Amino acid sequence: MSDRYQRPDPATVYSSNLWSPGYPHLGNSQELRIGREGWVLQQEYDIGYSLLELQDGRTSIVGWLKTQGIEATPSEEGQVTSRVIATAETLLACGMFADLKTLHLLNDMAESHTEVNRHGKRTVRSTPDRSKHIQEVRQHFIDREKRSFGFWNKLDHFLDRSVFRAGLSVHCPVCSYHNWFAVDDLSYKPTCARCLNPFDFSQAPEALHRLKWYYRVTGPFAAPDYARGAYSVALTLRTLAPHRSSKITWSTGLRLGRSE
Secondary structure, eight states, X not given: OOOTTTOSSBOOOOOOOTTOTTXXXXXXXXXXXXETTEEEEOOSSSSOOXXXXXXXXHHXXXXXXXXXXXXXXXXXXXXXXXXXXXXXXXXXXGGGGOOHHHHHHHHHXXXXXXXXXXXXXXXXXXXXXXXXXXXXXXXXXXXXXXXXXXXXXXXXXXXXTTSEEEEEEEEOTTTOOEEEEEGGGOOSSOBOTTTOOBOOOXXXXXXXXXXXXXXXXXXXXXXXXXXXXXXXXXXXXXXXXXXXXXXXXXXXXXXXXXXX
């Protein structure tokens, strides 16, 4: 399990397989029996060992469903939720989302989709994720620390988890659009995102003085509708976990169908 972001909570709980010990097959063990007493590995010698390779929850659940004749594939919402939880790293750490005002902030900065009726046809209009001035975001977390407790209430924690990314607001002299450029995208001749014209990055003192830093949400947090419902799912799983630990095997949204 070298990649902690792929497997934040390993699957340790499986259905009983006493009558069909072929699944799960973890590593080089010949037979793994799971019952009320837990996991039982059969050994041929007094001294021996077995190597087990733990699965993540989704893989284990998809594998078990396949043994029941059910084909399961991740949904878009399930993928987004999985990445949100992986960003937090564990179900316990999903407490960073247990703040209503923070969820509103994240959703305000995410993409938005609106339905528009034109000539009897309904179309969906998308608005890209929106940036907020660093002072506004900073003040939000100062206020959050006053009304709550825990290391995950700090802005630094969200920055460490790459929820936000800082960038500069740069005015385009051609179309007057205010572009947001990540630090990696800055150059002496950037291209405007709206009119697609390259322009010179002004280095005059008065122009540099007008530059402002903004935060944007990144990755799954830019998905609309509260990250496709990911925050509610993450907090629900956190509540269902015994003692808010990882002693459950879970998977986010799956589409189910018949196996061929």
